[in-house]
Every structure is written in C-alpha cells, then in structure tokens.
Amino acid sequence: MASPTINAASQAGIAETNRSRIMRHLYRNGVSSRAQIATALGLTPAAITKITAQLIEAHAIEETGDLDGKKNRRSIGLALDTAHFHVIGVKFARSLVQIGVFDLTGNQSSLTTLPYVSNDTIGETIATVHSTIEQLLHEDPTIVAIGMAVPGPYLRNNGHTAVVSSMQGWRAINFIDEFANSFTVPVFIEQDARAGVLANSxxxxxxxxxxxxxYYLVGEGVGLGVIDHGRIINGALGTATEIGHVSIDVNGKPCDCGNIGCLECYCSTPAIHQMLIDNGTIVNGADSMSHTEACRALFALAHHGDEAALAMIRTIGTYIGYGCLIIFNTFNPHTIVIGDIVSEAGQPLLDEIKRTVRQRAIPEIYESTTIRLTTMPTDATVLGAAAVAINYLLDHPSDFFSFN
Amino acid sequence: MASPTINAASQAGIAETNRSRIMRHLYRNGVSSRAQIATALGLTPAAITKITAQLIEAHAIEETGDLDGKKNRRSIGLALDTAHFHVIGVKFARSLVQIGVFDLTGNQSSLTTLPYVSNDTIGETIATVHSTIEQLLHEDPTIVAIGMAVPGPYLRNNGHTAVVSSMQGWRAINFIDEFANSFTVPVFIEQDARAGVLANSxxxxxxxxxxxxxYYLVGEGVGLGVIDHGRIINGALGTATEIGHVSIDVNGKPCDCGNIGCLECYCSTPAIHQMLIDNGTIVNGADSMSHTEACRALFALAHHGDEAALAMIRTIGTYIGYGCLIIFNTFNPHTIVIGDIVSEAGQPLLDEIKRTVRQRAIPEIYESTTIRLTTMPTDATVLGAAAVAINYLLDHPSDFFSFN
Structure with a gap:
C-alpha cells in the first residue's frame, strides 16, 4: 500500500533523486558503466549522460577507464571514490563518548575515546568534543560531514534528548545549538539506535x-531503529521506535521517563548491574565496577559455564525476548539485529531470546523473522554516527557538491 | 532523514507518480487550473500540458470550463469527478460483515449488513458476500474497485488473518483465494485499522x-493503523502496528495469539463484556447479550451518571491509555484518533485515557500529541474498506485508466 500523501516529485527533486540514485548504485555495486546504471535504474541514455556529466564535473564521481578494453563510450567505468571522502562519527552514550573518522565504506582511520563521563563532567566533555573535532577537521581536509548519535528519545526539531535514564544531565544539552553550526562541514544528529540501523544497512x-x-540496541539504554520498506521510521517529533520506554508490565518498576515497567528497567546494563549488586554472589565486587565492567564480568563467568551466571543470562534473555515480541507486533521487520554491550553475552543469550519469542509469537511471524546478534563491532554506534552523515551525503548530493 | 534505499524513479514510474499527484491534487483541492496545479506540484508547463491531456483523454479527469471568464488556456478548470466513480467497501469484523457502496469522497449510496456471523456460519457469510457484490456490480456499472477490511494480524501475501481472538474460524478463510480474482473489478484487501487510518486521512x-x-480501533478487536510522514507502516508481512497483541503485562492474561497480557485482553468489547458478566450487577442480563449490546448498555448507564458504570469506564480508559503510551513510544504520531464501538463511551472515557497518558508520558510528547475520539461514524471500517480502494486508485491511475 503506497502513501496517501505522495512526496514531492518536482523537476529539481527528480534531478536530485536521480543523482542520489546513481551515487547509491555506485556505492553498492562499485565500478559500473553508464549502460549498466541506466539498466539498473530505468533511466534513458540521455538522462544518464547528462546526470553523470554533472556528477563528474562536480567531482562527486569519476571515470575509471575502459571496462572491457574496447573504445566504446558506454563501457567506460564510473566510480564513487569511497576512500577519498571522510566523515566524522560521534557517539554520545551516557558515560561514553567516542569520536571516529571513517571513509564512506566505514573503514575507520582513527578513534578517540573521551574520558569517562559523569553527570558533573558533561560540560567538560562537550568542550572536548568541540576541540577534538576542530583538530580532526584541521588535519584532514577530506572530511565532508559529521554525524552524531545521541540517546533517544531525541526530539529532532528541539535538539535535545527528552529523557536519559540513569543520567539526566544530558537532557540539559541542546545538540543543535551546541554543534549544528559550529564547524566548516555540516552536522547531522540522530537517535543512536536509528544510527545503528543505518550502519547495519x-x-x-x-x-x-x-x-x-x-537494530535493537541493548546497552546503557535500550533503543530501536527500524527501516520499513526502505524508509526509516521517525515519528512526528523523531521519537518513534523508543522501545526502551514501552512498558512490559504496567504495574512494574518505575522508570526515569515517568512511565511504569519500561523495558529499559529490566535489561539495560544499569538494570543488569543492579541485579548483580542485589544478588551479591555471582560477580564479586560488582558494586565497585562500572555498568559495563559488571556485565562483562557476568558474561565471562557464563562463558566458562558458571551455572548462576548462565541463569542470570537466561533471565536477561527472557526480557530481551519480550522486547522482540513488541518489535514483532509493532514493526514486523524481516530481520532483528541485536547489538551493543549486552549482545556480547553471545549464544546462550540468543538461545533464550529465541526460546521466549517462539513460545509467545504468532508462528507464521516467528518463522519468517530472523533474530541475530550483530556481526559488526559490538558497539557500532560510533560507526552508526558516521553512517548518518554518509546516508545524508548519498541522499542529498547537492548539499555537498555544486551541480550546474 | 531520508531512506537508505531510494524507491524507483524510472521514467514510467515518474509519469505514473505525476499522474497520481495531479489526481490527488484535484481530489483534495477540487477544481484547479493547469497553472495552479503546476505551481502546487512544481511541474513545468510542458509537463502539466502533457499529463493533463493524457488524463482527460483517459476520462480520469475532465475540463469544467473557464475559471475566471477570460479566454486564457491556463484558466480552464480541471476536476476529478468524484461522484462519477463508485467503489465497494466490505468490512469483515468477527461477527459483523457489512458491504457499502461509496463515491470517491466517501458518500454512501447503499449499506448492507449481513446476518450475525458465528464460527459456524462463516462459510455461508462468504457466499453471501460473493452474491451481494455480484449483484451490486450488475446494478452499478460505475463501480471501479472493491476494498476489503479484515481483522489483523493480516498476512498480506498469504491472504489470511493469523489470529482472530475469540473467533478463530476466520483464520481458515484465505481472502486472496476467495476474492482477489472473483470479480470484474480489482479487489484490495487491508487490515482493518489500516483501512481506518486511510478513511480518516x-x-x-x-x-x-x-x-x-x-487510528486506534477499540472494538471486537484492538487494532492500529499508522501513517508516518505520509506513508502507511506495513511491516515485512503486513503485520506491523498490531497493537492489540502488544503485551501490557508479561505476567498477565493469556491471549489466543499465544502471547501473554495482550492489550486486546483488557479493553476489547469481549473483554469488557466479560468484566460485566463477572461483575454481575452493573448491566443486568449481560450474559445473554452480544458483546456490542453489553458495551452499549454500560455506556448508556454511564451517560446517565451511574457511578459503578462510570468506574468501569475509567478502568477501560486506563487500559486504552496504556495503549496510547505504547503508540507514543513506538510510532510517535501527531494525532491519535480512537474509534470503533468502545469510543462510543465518549468524553468520560477520553478524559480517563488522557489522565492515564499525562501521568506516564514524557511531557514534551504528551503536549504535542492530540488524542481524540473519531468524528466519523463510530464504526468507520466499512468506509475504511472503501478508502483502501480509493487510495489505490489515486496512487495507481494506470491500473484503472488507459494512458497513451
């Protein structure tokens, strides 16, 4: 079923759409001839000639020489030089801020992890983000854009996050005011799990x-990004797909967001950390560890067969499975990729997630949905931040290149 | 944020998109000149001349004479004759099947309500749907399409509903096999709440x-249809936005779908009916009434100030409010319209829904979201079925008209 309000297809819009489609085609398929692109995209020879000429003149794409050795104009290869353009990705988690430089295929050329952030040092952290980015832009003139991934629910027009469970200090930061016009290249800001689904895609x-x-992010927060029939689901304010604040028990634990029984209260790293402190015996000294350290200690014990640790992994898996059931019934994706710190628990966790889902899901939907752990670096959000910038560049080439 | 996989913009696709955009413009705005359409849609004069000529020749739109009395070609009015084309809408609820004939603006020219359906009479009902539609098509040659609205979760490629709480007999019906190729005009089948959101739109x-x-449907089932930035959310199999089967309590009541604590178990008309039977004193003789009769008896008592009835309305409103909170955190729409039988409870219900949501929602999201009861006929699903057909016609004119 298509849309009741078709998006604009004005002349300028069509030209930009076709530039974007050609760049995406080269991005996904590598070196291609004009004839190959025309066939794949249903464009006429006249259109392809005109648009590729524009793209070449603007240095967005380049000719790579004959594809088959013949002197046939249509067989000249075209390419998007993905190594030539760099982007910065910035991940803002609660206590962790990372800044990476990547090329357009996600190859990382540098990664800076900022000092551990507490509620008191958020201001300092913001200043360090500014100076680090300035330095990177100074050193690398091929950087064309900056992507930022921030915890949700992120109000995209207001520029701030509406609630950050267990670290509300971040709510005071207006990311748009702070960063949008600070640098010589454009900045794009996205909710973290939505950045993650773009990185996966x-x-x-x-x-x-x-x-x-x-992409179902289970880390310091619990988040979700969804691509439905090729489109990111945003919601009116940009706060759709906030699965961490969907209640799994309307009479359950109170959450910082004001709701009761939010999924995030049961399987985020702070929640797991609290379970370990309450338990007291599985991970010794859990109360003096960070959330991530405590969780990794638990996962290591489970990995070595510790029964109590495995039992706790199963409890966590059950809760994450409840989240999958919500995703089934709200977004019905074909694939759910589970990432961030908690996915490091690996196969025993995945087994329990699937067991929970199989038990409660509609069979037809269970059978046609793949649930898997991320195969990208577990903490892919910094790469996701870069993906936000790259995705924007591929969608809006005229914001980066001058076309005549 | 735009999409990571841009939809096709081939030449044929662009032509069809522009025909569709012109038809939608005339549908929404009424009589317009070529110049007005060109301005609104960003099309060149050459494009508008060509496409409107095609549409007129195919009898999809028509010229209506001078708009301003001057002999200026651009000021000739164009119109989509919405009264000239009819569609059939068929609503399949659990026990209620209705067949209506409508014009393109939703004006109803006839409505047939089939005899009350039980699990044993579904086959008979299907036969009556066939014969009724045949008769209507015979009588009215202006009928160009049929829309059907069926309970979700509807597996759109398979053609059947995966679960129908409290009336599983419907699961045996394959709507595609049964109806898709049965008539001289095309048939479009959609999940009921999705049809409802189209009708509202x-x-x-x-x-x-x-x-x-x-559109949040609270009736014999609980369903949801969502338009996000102008696009219907479908999911991979067509079973997205199935809020009735999102759990509000993972330790709660078992549901026919296999899940535990589904929202549908707490505020659908069968659930309310059961509450009335269990209570025994609010509605006398509830156990011999239909679900709808029992609910309407409750609403009538509340309307006359009966305290026990009002208390039960508040309980129902709380559960419907929990559903709104799920909608906030999953789809973040700008407007939630609540419809179907339970919305007949009116203002006391809406007050309680809003109270529940205000208490638990993120304030920024609560303040920018409108929650209201439908202003359309309460049971708008049959009109929604018609909307499915009309929406398809407006999106795919070349499936209905021959263009040169």
Missing amino acids: LFDPNSNGEPNLA | LFDPNSNGEPNLA
Missing part, C-alpha cells in the same frame, strides 16, 4: 539491502 | 493531510 554485508530491518 | 476534514496520523 550500509556496512554489514548480512543486512545490506534488507528493506525491513530493525 | 481521506475523508475526515480534521485529519485531512495530517502526515503523522494513527
């Missing part, structure tokens, strides 16, 4: 081209 | 053009 060969993809 | 002046709209 752009960089993971297992997800590449999947039109119905969900 | 097309026919309700209060929702007209709202790009972020949710």
